[in-house]
Amino acid sequence: MSTTNSSSTWSREENKQFEKALAKYDKDTVDRWHNVAKLVGGKSVEEVKRHFDILMEDLRRIDSDQV
Template sequence: MASSSTVSFQIAGTQWTRQENEKFEEALVVYERDTPDRWQNLARFVGGNKSAEDVKRYYELLLDDIIAIESGEVPCPVYTSSNSRGGMTKEEHG
């Protein structure tokens, strides 16, 4: 099984690990909108050789996703619970 840092995905031509994504989310809290050199600081915080342009593009894509979800373009998943513990039944699992 892969560790959380080795699971990766590609966003706008740049590979991101789960760990980098978590660091990005932390950095957004630390470096608020009005922070001077925000994108450079975010890139430094995230690490992984991410450039200021990489983190800015990633941020913009996430904003686009939020807008699409909130406007109803992308439906939110519906989760149902089939048993008392919230897991799938044997029949549902297949």
């Protein structure tokens, strides 16, 4: 991410926890984003949603050969 706000910066460990949380809590999980944020730790629900949206956009760009 380009922002320097510490709450918006994701460490390698936070990204690893984020990936584990996405595997554990799929799109049909009740309170998915709350659970993901709790597992990652130190991130709000809004931050994990935004991180997911950025990840999905990156994947769309890769799939469409824009990267």
